[in-house]
Amino acid sequence: MTAKRTHAYCSHIACYVGNLKTIYATFSLHPNYHAAFHIYNYLLLFGPAYSWWCFSFEHLIGILQHLPLNHKIGESVQVLV
Numbered sequence: 847m848t849a850k851r852t853h854a855y856c857s858h859i860a861c862y863v864g865n866l867k868t869i870y871a872t873f874s875l876h877p878n879y880h881a882a883f884h885i886y887n888y889l890l891l892f893g894p895a896y897s898w899w900c901f902s903f904e905h906l907i908g909i910l911q912h913l914p915l916n917h918k919i920g921e922s923v924q925v926l927v
Contacts, residue, residue: 847889851889852886852889855885855886856886859883861886862880863875863883866879897915
């Protein structure tokens with residue numbers, strides 16, 4: 847990953863997010879847009895995204911898979927003993 851490409855990413859994401867309010871009058875900034883600006887730092891630190899992109903998501907999915915739940919929103923988990 848070259849410095850030129852990482853700087854290009856940073857300028858493109860800044861332009862994209864900066865123009866969203868112009869295109870969509872009701873646009874409000876969400877955490878995903880904030881996180882997108884941090885990808886620039888990760889590209890500098892870790893190189894191309896294909897080498898590290900899924901690791902954090904796979905880790906989170908592993909944690910979520912081990913949570914005891916009953917797939918019913920608002921109800922607590924009931925365990926039969």
